[in-house]
Amino acid sequence: MKIALIAHDKKKEDMIRFATAYKDIFSKHELFATGTTGLRIQEATGLSIHRFQSGPLGGDQEIGARIARNEMDLVLFFRDPLTSQPHEPDVSALIRLCDVYSIPLATNMGTAEVLVRGLKRGDIEWRKIERDQG
Structure with missing residues (x-):
């Protein structure tokens, strides 16, 4: 699976802890990230x-x-809903694209944990079929 990891500044530490906790699962997949978040992970x-x-x-x-x-x-x-982001239109566009193309999206650690555990179980394998048909 191809997984994107993104975190606003105040959520980067949460993303690092999350990626560390699920390193064994993530190591089996292709990971993508925005610049600083990716470097820190x-x-x-x-x-x-x-x-x-x-x-x-x-x-x-x-x-x-x-x-x-x-x-x-x-x-x-991992979005920071309490801090104004200068690139908020880009954030909204990204979320909208996930909805348009039925890409599973977590915007917080709780939902991310459910998705990553589902990933481990194979619950997101349907994406391979979608990707191959696209």
């Missing part, structure tokens, strides 16, 4: 991650383009 876990630009510099849009081409299977985006 790599440094903490040793996982191989394809890094895009940082979110405000277009990384959210790069991931969105992958979604629009049916090249992403799961998005974990």
